[in-house]
Amino acid sequence: MERQGGEGARTGRPRDSRVDASILAATRQVLAETGYVRLTVDAVAARAGVGKAAIYRRYATKQEMVFAATVHSMTLETPADAGSFSADLAALIDDILATLGNPVALVTVPGLLADVTADAGLTARFRQTFVERQRDCVKEVLDRAVRRGELGEAPDLDVVHAMLVGPVFAWLFMMGRQDRGAFAAELAARLAAAFTR
Amino acid sequence: MERQGGEGARTGRPRDSRVDASILAATRQVLAETGYVRLTVDAVAARAGVGKAAIYRRYATKQEMVFAATVHSMTLETPADAGSFSADLAALIDDILATLGNPVALVTVPGLLADVTADAGLTARFRQTFVERQRDCVKEVLDRAVRRGELGEAPDLDVVHAMLVGPVFAWLFMMGRQDRGAFAAELAARLAAAFTR
Amino acid sequence: MERQGGEGARTGRPRDSRVDASILAATRQVLAETGYVRLTVDAVAARAGVGKAAIYRRYATKQEMVFAATVHSMTLETPADAGSFSADLAALIDDILATLGNPVALVTVPGLLADVTADAGLTARFRQTFVERQRDCVKEVLDRAVRRGELGEAPDLDVVHAMLVGPVFAWLFMMGRQDRGAFAAELAARLAAAFTR
Amino acid sequence: MERQGGEGARTGRPRDSRVDASILAATRQVLAETGYVRLTVDAVAARAGVGKAAIYRRYATKQEMVFAATVHSMTLETPADAGSFSADLAALIDDILATLGNPVALVTVPGLLADVTADAGLTARFRQTFVERQRDCVKEVLDRAVRRGELGEAPDLDVVHAMLVGPVFAWLFMMGRQDRGAFAAELAARLAAAFTR
DNA sequence: GTTTAAGCGAGACGGTACGTCCTGTCTTAAC
DNA sequence: GTTAAGACAGGACGTACCGTCTCGCTTAAAC
Numbered sequence: 001m002e003r004q005g006g007e008g009a010r011t012g013r014p015r016d017s018r019v020d021a022s023i024l025a026a027t028r029q030v031l032a033e034t035g036y037v038r039l040t041v042d043a044v045a046a047r048a049g050v051g052k053a054a055i056y057r058r059y060a061t062k063q064e065m066v067f068a069a070t071v072h073s074m075t076l077e078t079p080a081d082a083g084s085f086s087a088d089l090a091a092l093i094d095d096i097l098a099t100l101g102n103p104v105a106l107v108t109v110p111g112l113l114a115d116v117t118a119d120a121g122l123t124a125r126f127r128q129t130f131v132e133r134q135r136d137c138v139k140e141v142l143d144r145a146v147r148r149g150e151l152g153e154a155p156d157l158d159v160v161h162a163m164l165v166g167p168v169f170a171w172l173f174m175m176g177r178q179d180r181g182a183f184a185a186e187l188a189a190r191l192a193a194a195f196t197r
Numbered sequence: 198m199e200r201q202g203g204e205g206a207r208t209g210r211p212r213d214s215r216v217d218a219s220i221l222a223a224t225r226q227v228l229a230e231t232g233y234v235r236l237t238v239d240a241v242a243a244r245a246g247v248g249k250a251a252i253y254r255r256y257a258t259k260q261e262m263v264f265a266a267t268v269h270s271m272t273l274e275t276p277a278d279a280g281s282f283s284a285d286l287a288a289l290i291d292d293i294l295a296t297l298g299n300p301v302a303l304v305t306v307p308g309l310l311a312d313v314t315a316d317a318g319l320t321a322r323f324r325q326t327f328v329e330r331q332r333d334c335v336k337e338v339l340d341r342a343v344r345r346g347e348l349g350e351a352p353d354l355d356v357v358h359a360m361l362v363g364p365v366f367a368w369l370f371m372m373g374r375q376d377r378g379a380f381a382a383e384l385a386a387r388l389a390a391a392f393t394r
Numbered sequence: 395m396e397r398q399g400g401e402g403a404r405t406g407r408p409r410d411s412r413v414d415a416s417i418l419a420a421t422r423q424v425l426a427e428t429g430y431v432r433l434t435v436d437a438v439a440a441r442a443g444v445g446k447a448a449i450y451r452r453y454a455t456k457q458e459m460v461f462a463a464t465v466h467s468m469t470l471e472t473p474a475d476a477g478s479f480s481a482d483l484a485a486l487i488d489d490i491l492a493t494l495g496n497p498v499a500l501v502t503v504p505g506l507l508a509d510v511t512a513d514a515g516l517t518a519r520f521r522q523t524f525v526e527r528q529r530d531c532v533k534e535v536l537d538r539a540v541r542r543g544e545l546g547e548a549p550d551l552d553v554v555h556a557m558l559v560g561p562v563f564a565w566l567f568m569m570g571r572q573d574r575g576a577f578a579a580e581l582a583a584r585l586a587a588a589f590t591r
Numbered sequence: 592m593e594r595q596g597g598e599g600a601r602t603g604r605p606r607d608s609r610v611d612a613s614i615l616a617a618t619r620q621v622l623a624e625t626g627y628v629r630l631t632v633d634a635v636a637a638r639a640g641v642g643k644a645a646i647y648r649r650y651a652t653k654q655e656m657v658f659a660a661t662v663h664s665m666t667l668e669t670p671a672d673a674g675s676f677s678a679d680l681a682a683l684i685d686d687i688l689a690t691l692g693n694p695v696a697l698v699t700v701p702g703l704l705a706d707v708t709a710d711a712g713l714t715a716r717f718r719q720t721f722v723e724r725q726r727d728c729v730k731e732v733l734d735r736a737v738r739r740g741e742l743g744e745a746p747d748l749d750v751v752h753a754m755l756v757g758p759v760f761a762w763l764f765m766m767g768r769q770d771r772g773a774f775a776a777e778l779a780a781r782l783a784a785a786f787t788r
Numbered sequence: 789g790t791t792t793a794a795g796c797g798a799g800a801c802g803g804t805a806c807g808t809c810c811t812g813t814c815t816t817a818a819c
Numbered sequence: 820g821t822t823a824a825g826a827c828a829g830g831a832c833g834t835a836c837c838g839t840c841t842c843g844c845t846t847a848a849a850c
Contacts, residue, residue, distance in 0.1 A: 035315055036311070036315070037311065037312065037315040038315070107314075107315075110307070110310050110311040110313075110314045110315075111311040111314075111315070113307050113310075113311065113370065113371075114233065114234060114307040114308040114310070114311035115234060116307075117232075117304075117307045117308075117370060118232050118233070118234040118235065118304075118307075118308070126371075127373075131371055131372060155383075155387070156379075156383050158368070158372060158373070158380070159364070159380060159383045159384055159387060161367075161372065162363075162364035162365075162367040162368045162372060162380075162384070163360065163363075163364045163384070163387065165363075165367045165371070166359075166360075166362075166363030166364035166365070166366055166367030166368070167356070167359035167360045167363035167364065168359075168363070169363055169366065169367060170358075170359040170362050170363030170366060171355070171359045171363070173310065173314055174310070174328055174362065175328060175355060175358065175359060176355065183355070183356060183359075186352075186353055186356045187356055187359070187360070190352070190356065190360060190391040190392065191391065193390060193391050193392075194387040194388065194390050194391035195387065195390075
């Protein structure tokens, strides 16, 4: 994810973790203020009180920097068992809405996704860090439902995953984005119906 | 969508429609070769054998040019009646997959979406030209199902829309993109289940 | 000397000669204010009200730009016949002192000479534009003296040249630089003695 | 010239004189390979097998380091009495040619002079260490000639100095640099003529 | 023999300039 | 008035270098 000194970097002054933190914090601030498209590395460096070299020592490109600054706040936690499949689904949808719909993510996700799809290295990292993590959460919810006897056999994981994340993404970034609660509730209900017979 | 000479454009040499066509064709070629993120207006002009002024006389920004060059191949046609709600859904999904999943769209959509969300004017045009057009197709399919008596009352149109486009988008641009046919079939089946009880 | 479009640059917008002039003027201003070592291309561009691209379209490096801005004011004119060899020598020394000793040259020449000696292309251009031009002036003065019968046979041109320019350069850039008039007079007298018997 | 620990440096590990030597040697090597303008402190440190801190503990700037590494080979020794004014002049010119014309000096002197003229502190040190030293040698040669009765009264020292060093400098750094021996001989003869009547 | 203070190689740090690239506008001559 | 060509101002990019600082260590003199 980050550039590292490799095995040979055993001596010399170690990286200052306060610099790490201030770069990431500044990235998020500048994102919130200007959005992904208008973010510049100089602005982040100035905001962080850091030289550009300190940034490029850590991240090969602006895209990697933004990725590092935002992806951790966009990855899902395994959701607590809510007692039923439909409650689990509702919780998962709320989580996804929270991770993709917070102010920083709203101005970052489309731009980041564009740059991710244009860069094979970022694509791989994105899959690993973001997509796989989400997928695991979806799998856990499906497994629970199977164990509870709510689902006869687990449906195709990728399809469920796409049907959970996709509508939230579409609603946030392509459509009107009105009445988040109603959307979440309706989506949860429809998805429950889709998978339980 | 395009810039026009307005009322003052009554005299002088008329625009050469071959220039129009070659700009759009060149845009699609350059997109296919380099992707949206690395496309430059100079490259399009050179490929089209056209001056940059000829491009900017027609489109105010690079984004508008790409939008114009790609949106027609990404807008849905109202689907022919396939006889049943579930067949209509399957056809719609196939159409959406075809419009977003063709080679040019694959390298264009994420970047274009990013620029669209960063620009209020483009957002409006995108909604009108692309989203509303899709929405109308979805509405038509739902209306048919209601008329056939397959649906008691029509579900929320935005939710249906998000549940159709979103999963396809997620599958194309975030996930592995393997076995398109199986994905389309499974998605169609699940969506039919979701809305008919 | 300058970058040119070559033979193929017959069409398109021509270079704006006001931009040429304002780059060169700004270069001289910034040189006068900050000296050669601290001159930056951004400062010149800002002062000239010009983009950096306009500068790099004309000059491949900062060094070439400074060369172009200063070398013309440092080349000698063929001196008018002053009536005698010793008067011609005195006039030539005054000219050299004027070209190397004006405020801009004083802060430019050492730095420029350093970069010129480090770059083969600039060395060739420097020889052609500056050194050869000087040499021709020295030759003219010697030829006149031979024609007048003041010199039996012309001494080695390179040695005369070095003995004219060298002391002026040394006095300006290595030594105390006090009482220019006295230095010039004494140098002229000594050189006259050196070459006339 | 060098930074020193001052009065407070009574305890602790003493400086390693092998580090001193290897810095100076590496500086000369890098100079010979890349020239003054392209020499970097990192390159010198790497070549010397030394940390940058070891360099900056000894020299405040890159210029001081180069100055220290090269000035000793560029300072004149008081020349032995060659028996006559003209023989002394010839010997002095040979010495100056040797100090400014050796391979390292050839690629160092112009750059160093440029930085020296741009920095008041270095100018003072340069005058003291280099110029005054040369001046003393010239003075000694003149005094001998006066004592021998070859010169009625000693000419202006600064002018003689400029007329000795200047032509050599000009010939080395501005002109073609061909046939060093012939140049030295002719220059010596002309200078002898210039000062003896 | 400790202790202690400075030296050491390595390399991260803030800052600054470089030369390149791209955008959207403007300017030419030709038609 | 449109065309191809390409210059224009502006501004971000990623690299390189400077002189400083920090890490864990070594080393000699002071105790």
